Amino acid sequence: MAQHTATAAAPETLPKKRKTCWHCQQESDPASVFCSNNKCGAIQPVGPTTTYFDVLVGGRRTFDVDMGELRRVFLKLQQGVHPDSYSQKEDIERTLAETQSSWINRGYATLRDPLHRAHYLLKLAGRKINEEDKITDPELLMEVMELREEIEMAQSEEQMAAIKRRNDSSIEHVVRELAAAFGQDDLDRARQLTNHFQYLRRVSQAIQNWEPGKSVDIGN
Amino acid sequence: MFKTLVSTSLRQATGIRTTPAGFGAARRFYHEKVIDHYENPRNMGSLDKNDPTVGTGLVGAPACGDVMRLQIKVDDAGNITDVKFKTFGCGSAIASSSYITERVRGMSLDDAMKIKNTEIAKELCLPPVKLHCSMLAEDAIKSAIKDFRKKRGGEVIHSEGAKPTAAQALA
Numbered sequence: 001m002a003q004h005t006a007t008a009a010a011p012e013t014l015p016k017k018r019k020t021c022w023h024c025q026q027e028s029d030p031a032s033v034f035c036s037n038n039k040c041g042a043i044q045p046v047g048p049t050t051t052y053f054d055v056l057v058g059g060r061r062t063f064d065v066d067m068g069e070l071r072r073v074f075l076k077l078q079q080g081v082h083p084d085s086y087s088q089k090e091d092i093e094r095t096l097a098e099t100q101s102s103w104i105n106r107g108y109a110t111l112r113d114p115l116h117r118a119h120y121l122l123k124l125a126g127r128k129i130n131e132e133d134k135i136t137d138p139e140l141l142m143e144v145m146e147l148r149e150e151i152e153m154a155q156s157e158e159q160m161a162a163i164k165r166r167n168d169s170s171i172e173h174v175v176r177e178l179a180a181a182f183g184q185d186d187l188d189r190a191r192q193l194t195n196h197f198q199y200l201r202r203v204s205q206a207i208q209n210w211e212p213g214k215s216v217d218i219g220n
Numbered sequence: 221m222f223k224t225l226v227s228t229s230l231r232q233a234t235g236i237r238t239t240p241a242g243f244g245a246a247r248r249f250y251h252e253k254v255i256d257h258y259e260n261p262r263n264m265g266s267l268d269k270n271d272p273t274v275g276t277g278l279v280g281a282p283a284c285g286d287v288m289r290l291q292i293k294v295d296d297a298g299n300i301t302d303v304k305f306k307t308f309g310c311g312s313a314i315a316s317s318s319y320i321t322e323r324v325r326g327m328s329l330d331d332a333m334k335i336k337n338t339e340i341a342k343e344l345c346l347p348p349v350k351l352h353c354s355m356l357a358e359d360a361i362k363s364a365i366k367d368f369r370k371k372r373g374g375e376v377i378h379s380e381g382a383k384p385t386a387a388q389a390l391a
Contacts, residue, residue, distance in 0.1 A: 131283045132352040134359055141278045144287045148308045195282035202285030202308075 019047065022092070031055060033077060033100055043081060043096045051124060052107030061124060063182035063190075065111055074108040114175050115201050118182075118194040127187050135195060144199045151206050164207050171200050250311050251345040257315035262322050265304045267291040275368025277360040281352060286313045290320070290360035294368055298329050305360075312350040316340050316357035329365050 018027040021035040023042035028035045030047040031054035053061045056073050081104060086097040110116045122128055135141070147167065154160050174197045181190040250258070269276045269291065277290045286309030293302035303325050305317040319340055324332040337354035340346075346354055 129283050131281065131349075132355060133282055134356065135280045135282050136278070136359075136363065137280075138278060141280050141287055144280070145278065145289055145306070145308070148287065149306070198282050198285045199280070199287070206308075 019044075031059070033081060033104075043086075043093055043100060045096055046099060046103050052111050052120065053124075055104065056107050056111055061121060063114075063117060063121060063179050065117065067112065070108070070111055074104065077104050078108075114178065115194070115197050118178055118190065118197060121182060122187065122191060122194060125187055127191055129191065129194060129198075137192075140196055140199065144203065147203050148206060151203070151210055154210065155212060160207060160210055164204075167200060167203050167207065171197065171204070174200060250315075253344050254311050254315040254346070257318040257344070258311045261305075261314060261318045263304050263318070263325075264306060266306060267293055267302065267304050272371055273368075275364040275366070275371065277362070277364030277367060279356055279359045279363055281309070281313070281356050284309060284313075286310065286353075286356065288313060288317050288356055288360045290317060290357075290364045292324065292332075292361075292364045292368060294329065300324050300327050300329065300332060309356075310350075310353065312344070312346055312353035313356060315344050316346070316354045317360060319344060320357045320361055324361060329368070332361055333365055335361060 019030040020026070021028040021037060021040055021042060021044065024035060024037055024040035026035070026037045026040065028037060028040075028044065031050045033044060033055060035042045035044060051061070053059060055077070056070060057065055078101065081097050081100040083094065083097045083101055086094045089097075110120050119129060147163070150163055151160070154163065174193055178190060178193045178197065181187075181193055266289070267274045267276075271293070273293055273295070275292050275294065278287070280287045286307070288305070288307045288309065290305045291303065292300045295301050303321045305321050307314045307317045316337075320335065323335060323340075335358060337351065337358040340354035340357055341351050344354070
């Protein structure tokens with residue numbers, strides 16, 4: 001039997017819905033990775049409505065995530081569900097460990113990155129930014145177009161370094177604004193800022209991929 | 221040259237299916253018509269946006285971080301005499317905008333307004349996941365026409381005898 005490992009979910013944020021543990025048949029917290037019944041502690045499937053916040057940040061859906069704490073919780077959980085520890089177990093436990101392990105990895109990758117975290121928060125709030133969404137905000141589009149053309153025409157490492165500094169500081173600014181928007185539950189503003197951030201991220205990638213004389217990318 | 225810019229972590233986090241990095245993989249993923257427009261873009265560049273005979277359309281798809289600029293030069297009869305585009309985005313977005321520049325050159329504004337993304341998608345054999353790229357190109361030409369008409373201060377420029385369509389009324 002897998003050792004019981006504490007999940008990040010604080011008691012007061014436990015969802016009301018319960019589920020039955022596949023192993024001990026007793027009620028267990030649906031967001032917990034291991035059966036919350038101390039005598040059992042069996043690894044559980046990922047609940048259909050469980051979010052990354054439930055498992056990795058104690059259930060609070062927030063943009064302000066403590067990175068140190070997130071990493072600590074992640075490493076502890078990842079250790080507990082590592083498929084290698086389940087090689088001698090029943091098939092069902094091994095399969096659950098594999099599922100949990102990759103789900104937790106995805107969760108960590110999503111929450112540690114401010115852009116992915118913002119997209120995820122919007123999705124959870126029912127305000128997901130879809131592929132077919134379009135914007136015509138001339139100010140933003142003009143800024144992005146100019147930046148991309150500047151990168152395309154840059155001749156030297158020094159020019160690129162200057163563009164990078166500017167872009168990095170724009171990103172810092174947007175991240176601060178995002179924290180404020182999510183903090184005030186202003187989802188319209190958060191959506192706008194996430195769009196802006198997405199563009200700045202693409203600019204960062206273009207900067208990274210820049211080489212003198214190289215032309216446009218064919219990303220995604 | 222061909223680069224997949226979406227990071228592994230983003231792919232994992234969003235579940236968006238992307239091509240593996242590398243020229244060969246991108247070639248297999250994109251239809252040859254898309255590759256052709258990507259490698260030999262038609263009418264890439266810019267026109268003077270302050271020229272009163274030029275209309276500029278600037279649109280973006282935020283989920284992908286794509287940005288597309290399409291500019292038209294219009295003569296007194298309301299026909300498109302020149303057209304340029306600049307797109308930062310995926311191969312399908314570049315091909316869609318390149319294709320539409322060829323398509324609208326010489327057209328009347330009224331006819332150009334009627335171009336549907338489905339035509340672009342069909343011509344370039346875009347898969348369903350890339351349909352939004354053709355929609356972006358349709359929006360770009362509509363937005364350029366709208367900009368040109370706005371510059372003309374409501375002075376209606378359309379071919380003789382043609383009545384404004386519902387789309388124009390909404391534009």
